[in-house]
Amino acid sequence: MTGGTSKTKVGALPETTAASPLVPVALTWLVWSLFAASVAALVGRLRLDGPWQVAGVLSVDGLTVLMWVVVTFFGGIVLSYSRRYMAGSSHETAFFLAAFGFTTLVMALVAADHVALFGLLWLAMGLTMATLIGTVSGWEQARAAASVARRYFLASSALLGVALTALWWTTGATTITGIAAAADGLGGPVWLVAAVALVLAAVIQSALVPFHGWLISSMTAPTPASALMHAGFVNAGGVLLLRFAPVVTVDATLMLAVVAVGAASALLGKLFKSVRPDVKSELGCSTVGQMGFMIMQAGLGFFGAAITHLILHGFYKAYQFLGAGGRVHRASPDGTSPAERGVDDAVVTIATGLAGGALFAALTGKGTSVDGGLLLVLFVVITTLHAARSAVQHASLPTAVRYGAVPAVFLPAIAVYALVYRAVSGVLSDLPVVAAPTELTALHGVVAAVFVGVYVAMELGVHERSGRLYVLLLNAGQPAPRTVLTDAEDYNEY
Incomplete structure (x- = not known):
């Protein structure tokens, strides 16, 4: 190697209005x-x-x-x-x-x-x-x-x-x-x-x-x-x-x-x-x-x-x-692991997830009866938990601001989702079946329990500790x- 470097010259991106077919x-x-x-x-x-x-x-x-x-x-x-x-x-x-x-x-x-x-x-x-x-x-x-x-x-x-x-x-x-x-x-x-x-x-x-x-x-x-x-x-x-x-x-x-x-x-x-x-x-x-x-x-x-x-x-x-091109970047560890963030992170995350599920149920009426609506609300809670946890862990904000910003961002987002859901259901109202909530059974409970258990294990990083599982997934x-x-x-x- 000579130690020299070479640069490939790349021209400017073409304008969409220039010589377009x-x-x-x-x-x-x-x-x-x-x-x-x-x-x-x-x-x-x-x-x-x-x-x-x-x-x-x-x-x-x-x-x-x-x-x-x-x-x-x-x-x-x-x-x-x-x-x-x-x-x-x-x-x-x-x-x-x-x-x-x-x-x-x-x-x-x-x-x-x-x-x-x-x-x-x-x-x-x-x-x-x-x-x-x-x-x-x-x-x-x-x-x-x-x-x-x-x-x-x-x-x-x-x-x-x-x-x-x-x-x-x-x-x-x-x-x-x-x-x-x-x-x-x-x-x-x-x-x-x-x-x-x-x-x-x-x-x-x-x-x-x-x-x-x-x-x-x-x-x-x-x-x-x-x-x-x-x-x-x-x-x-x-x-x-x-x-x-x-x-x-x-x-x-x-x-x-x-x-x-x-x-x-x-x-x-x-x-x-x-x-x-x-x-x-x-x-x-x-x-x-x-x-x-x-x-x-x-x-x-x-x-x-x-x-x-x-x-x-x-x-x-x-x-x-x-x-997608904007997501390609060189990253390095910042020395902060999720485990070092403390118990307060978990409290804020869980509270935000539960509040999101309650808000969705209140705005849509789902989850107020013993039917498939309960599982629908559960999935909303899990989705909110995941998004809130990611935000709490990665947001570059002071602790107090971060804890206040997470519910302030995600709860209105859940409200918007619930309102969009109601609007979409209204547009679809002329179809034969738009909502046919299933009656919950013990098997639904088993599926939900397994889902939540595996999801929590993944959030805790259990799967990352097994080399065999990593290879299987890869x-x-x-x-x-x-x-x-x-x-x-x-x-x-x-």
Whole structure:
């Protein structure tokens, strides 16, 4: 070594208005126009009664217009961001076409009423997302990631096809609204096949454990595509369960199984996140856990809460992915460990969590009866505890200020969440089932006890003391080998 250093000169980022190809510009403005139209449709749907439909084909209800607003907003943000991110790439136009196509497919999906149309749009949505994952077609790892994702999405579509065919067979209805109207008579082996297939299709699409492999392997996707995936695509599982809520709520045992699956994924997603070394994979594992919470809420019968969760998670995760570059920094220990902060931290954290749960129950009325609402409030308490503990440990503020700031920040946030939940439930009020609280059983108590026990153990760092567990988690959260970049030169598409 000569001791000298060399610097690579990097030019200024291109301006989005300079020499932008026509297609990206036009599609970006078109998506924002769709957003404005969607907001108008939402207002109109709330003010005007009566069905908005093309009989037997399309049906525009509260869920439709709400998801139109959400998906076009995220689409507009992602495409605007991509004007600079993809500038100069040979794949720029193809990326914008695929991203715009994905947005319009989701808009059509949430309006589809005919089961065949719904199934085809579900398939097309998955294939388009696989295309976005493999945008850089000359990159071997990107092609492999797209192939992995495509296999999962085809499996999800096949399961949905089985479910829709079984429901048509047993009800004679060719529309989702027709199936919902006949749901009271569902039961028996054909219904069981349909219901289990629906749940599995939702679980795969939302990347719950053990089907999280496609999401962890998708890190080759351009960052804006990752934002669109984590803010929108994975949420399709919650939308599917709400659309077919009259089917899956027929049997309490199935709903309990949905809660258990969601709880396992919520815990494992958090554990996987703790061992990931890179920002995007860490965010991906976080999504696995958050989708577990969403599916849990659906399993408890609170579909409005699940939709609220997916919307708020979408905003958060889109922001996190689009700002992922800012999280890459060199860190060093500051000499302060959580254990040295004292008992007062635990008191403030626990008090804030309990107050948050009480506030949520007071504003929504959930948790005031002996039903699934109690567990919903419990999850709010746990979420508040986790956020408050993180803030108390890492906030660079004097002790007294920190202890006062934590409840002052988090309790209003819980109030906003509760009010958004009520507003979303109001928008969804024209759907057949928005809330069907499950009756609590001893098994619900077991699931809740195990969940809380494991969660507390993780918060205390018990899992960090086992080398064997660390290796197991690291292996279980690994992407498919063919999608892993081993040579930085492979990233150069030119």
